[in-house]
Amino acid sequence: MTMTGNGLTTALRRLRRAGVVSLTSLALGITLAAAPVADVEAKNTFVFANSSAYDTMDPHAVFDVGRVAYRINLYDGLMRWEDNPPVLNLWLAESFDITEDGLTYTFKLRKGAKFHDGSEIEAADVVYSIERMLALKKGAAALFIGTVASGSTKALDKYTVEFNLSKPSAIFMATVPEIHVLNADLMKQHVNNDDWGSAWLSTNDAGSGSFKLKRYDPAKGFLAERFADHFMGWGDKYLDEIEFRTVVEINSRVLGLMKGDFHGSDGYMPQDQIIRLRKSDNVNVEEQESMRIFYSIIHNGRSPMNDINFRKALSYAFDYDGFINNILSGSVARNPGPLPNNIWGAPKDLAGYTYDLDKAKEYLAKVKEPIREITIGALAGYGQTEQAAALLQNGLTKIGIKSKIVAEPWPVASGKMRDEQQMYDLLFLWKSTYYADPNNWVGEMYDGASIGARNNSWYKNPEVDTLLHEAQTTTDTALRERNYAKAATMVANDAAGIFIYNTKWFGPIDKRAKGFRFCPIGNGQEMRWVYFE
Numbered sequence: 001m002t003m004t005g006n007g008l009t010t011a012l013r014r015l016r017r018a019g020v021v022s023l024t025s026l027a028l029g030i031t032l033a034a035a036p037v038a039d040v041e042a043k044n045t046f047v048f049a050n051s052s053a054y055d056t057m058d059p060h061a062v063f064d065v066g067r068v069a070y071r072i073n074l075y076d077g078l079m080r081w082e083d084n085p086p087v088l089n090l091w092l093a094e095s096f097d098i099t100e101d102g103l104t105y106t107f108k109l110r111k112g113a114k115f116h117d118g119s120e121i122e123a124a125d126v127v128y129s130i131e132r133m134l135a136l137k138k139g140a141a142a143l144f145i146g147t148v149a150s151g152s153t154k155a156l157d158k159y160t161v162e163f164n165l166s167k168p169s170a171i172f173m174a175t176v177p178e179i180h181v182l183n184a185d186l187m188k189q190h191v192n193n194d195d196w197g198s199a200w201l202s203t204n205d206a207g208s209g210s211f212k213l214k215r216y217d218p219a220k221g222f223l224a225e226r227f228a229d230h231f232m233g234w235g236d237k238y239l240d241e242i243e244f245r246t247v248v249e250i251n252s253r254v255l256g257l258m259k260g261d262f263h264g265s266d267g268y269m270p271q272d273q274i275i276r277l278r279k280s281d282n283v284n285v286e287e288q289e290s291m292r293i294f295y296s297i298i299h300n301g302r303s304p305m306n307d308i309n310f311r312k313a314l315s316y317a318f319d320y321d322g323f324i325n326n327i328l329s330g331s332v333a334r335n336p337g338p339l340p341n342n343i344w345g346a347p348k349d350l351a352g353y354t355y356d357l358d359k360a361k362e363y364l365a366k367v368k369e370p371i372r373e374i375t376i377g378a379l380a381g382y383g384q385t386e387q388a389a390a391l392l393q394n395g396l397t398k399i400g401i402k403s404k405i406v407a408e409p410w411p412v413a414s415g416k417m418r419d420e421q422q423m424y425d426l427l428f429l430w431k432s433t434y435y436a437d438p439n440n441w442v443g444e445m446y447d448g449a450s451i452g453a454r455n456n457s458w459y460k461n462p463e464v465d466t467l468l469h470e471a472q473t474t475t476d477t478a479l480r481e482r483n484y485a486k487a488a489t490m491v492a493n494d495a496a497g498i499f500i501y502n503t504k505w506f507g508p509i510d511k512r513a514k515g516f517r518f519c520p521i522g523n524g525q526e527m528r529w530v531y532f533e
Contacts, residue, residue: 044532045241046513048525049253049262051381053246055218055411058201059180060132063139065432066410069244069525070222075180075207076231078107078126078161079173081521084288086436088174092121092181092208092231102168102475105176109159113231115183116205116212123155128184130163132196140178140434142444142453147172168473170480171443174435177521182206210528211242221245230528237515237531244525248381248409257283257508267507267524268292268430270383271329277508286507288518291340291433293441294332294384296376296392296426296498297417301451301458305425309366311495314426315353316360317395318388318498327387328501335502337492338431338442342502345438345484350492352499360399371401377416377424378407385428388500392426417456427456430503433520438484443468446491459496 052066059071080091090096093107113121133141134150152164165172183206190200197206205213210232211224223243228234247253247262254273256262258280267286269277277283296318304310324332335341336352364371376392378385389405396403406424408416413429416422434440444450447468448460464487471483492499507524509516512532518524 044239045243046239046263046527046530047243047245048264049245049247049256050266051248052410054221054244056202057204057213057216058198060136060139064414065523068522071180072522072526073211073242074205074209074213074224076209077177077179077181079176081177082519084518084520086519086521103165105163105172107161110231111159113208114229115208116227117183117186119183119185121181121208122158123161125181125184126161127153127155129182130179135196142450143175143178170472170475171435171437171439174437181208239527239530242527250381250383260510263510263513265508267505268384268503271331274506282511283508284511286509286516286518288505290503290505290520291343292430292503292520293335293340294430294500294503296428297457298497299423299425299458300496301420304367304369304371307367307369308494309363313360313364313399315495315498316356317399318392319355319395320500321355323388323391324501332501332503335499337488337499338445338497339438339484339488340502343438345481347485347489350489352492357395357398364399373402373404374425376403376405377413377427378405379413379429380407380409388428418452420452420458423456432523435521439472442484442488442491443472446496457496461490461494464490
């Protein structure tokens with residue numbers, strides 16, 4: 001199905017001519033980035049304590065929020081999502097054009113934008129970057145494989161790059177920010193055995209972002225210094241350095257914030273810790289509505305979870321109200337399906353599951369295969385995942401199912417999620433916002449074509465696939481909304497996962513820090529706007 005002049009193509013053309021437009025019906029806004037301003041001297045280092053380990057510095061190797069800090073601060077793309085609700089800004093690109101058939105996207109790059117080594121960013125660097133992503137098949141590559149073929153992206157001249165899609169894509173513009181642009185000449189100097197420089201880039205920097213890598217230790221985190229020549233320029237207040245440290249233990253992060261050793265941390269701590277931080281003289285807690293759903297992956301491809309009756313028993317064995325009202329003090333909203341309540345396309349009449357042990361036993365009695373001990377995964381350092389795992393384990397015990405909880409760091413869990421054999425039977429985690437489109441959730445999580453990549457539940461339903469694939473290739477907004485609502489309803493009715501809540505973000509920030517801008521895409525970890533007073 002091709003894009004029509006009444007859809008995304010026309011809206012984006014209007015943007016190109018007028019400079020700015022809000023595409024409300026597509027949950028997509030695009031504005032021109034601010035003009036550069038004068039550079040002056042700064043003073044301070046911002047230390048961000050995170051529970052995630054930074055096991056690589058390669059922006060094409062992973063695609064998650066746990067390690068987004070180095071991608072969003074050290075690298076640039078043609079476009080950039082900013083603010084809340086998310087708005088798509090022109091970034092390295094100063095303009096773009098789209099053909100009527102929705103197959104060719106042409107971007108004009110800003111002249112004079114530089115990489116950290118001082119060399120100019122050119123169209124050839126963009127071509128190299130997408131080719132590298134497609135070749136490595138890691139990180140965000142899954143967003144483009146099947147839509148952008150290797151060799152199809154062209155540098156028309158020094159500042160013009162052309163993407164030629166193999167089929168129309170309703171989400172292509174929304175995902176362009178994930179093409180992090182690398183310094184092609186620098187990368188080619190560090191290739192080893194045709195690895196596209198992967199070994200070197202895992203501990204080094206080939207970007208153009210607001211900050212450049214100064215020190216990296218996979219056991220501790222990374223330190224980056226301000227890139228004075230960044231094309232966006234700097235005001236008269238900014239940070240000299242940013243440091244993202246791995247601090248797994250929640251209490252250590254909280255105490256560090258209260259003492260002033262840390263200046264920021266993740267916004268998804270348990271509510272008892274947020275209450276502690278609110279009472280601190282040194283900390284402000286920023287509260288923002290987000291689009292981050294909390295759920296449990298269920299391995300649909302493995303017995304006994306491949307039996308819908310067992311999955312329904314699991315869904316009825318979780319105490320949703322107890323978790324939301326007692327453990328989280330009502331700080332989140334019940335979200336019964338795979339789409340956040342506040343994104344267009346979310347089904348309005350989806351009731352979801354309730355905590356009902358009688359129904360759980362009823363469905364359990366229908367399971368024919370022997371029921372073994374179940375492994376419940378949780379993320380070490382993320383208290384809510386461990387609390388949810390314990391709550392489910394309690395429910396399972398009451399209906400006669402044995403289970404064990406395995407809590408592991410995010411890089412370990414992330415690796416297991418992509419391996420059908422190593423994947424946990426269930427895993428509690430969040431699905432974050434990478435781009436503001438329903439496809440970010442139900443399309444990636446449950447598309448059969450993405451099994452083992454973004455679909456980590458090994459769920460496949462041909463009827464759901466048909467709905468998703470049509471929604472991914474049409475710009476008929478009403479049709480897309482209907483398809484995503486139907487697909488989300490079917491996934492929920494199939495009990496493909498245990499869907500619990502949509503979140504608010506409670507970000508603890510040092511009271512001296514100003515200029516902070518939260519965006520659900522990146523979870524408030526972009527630091528170029530921040531300064532100390």
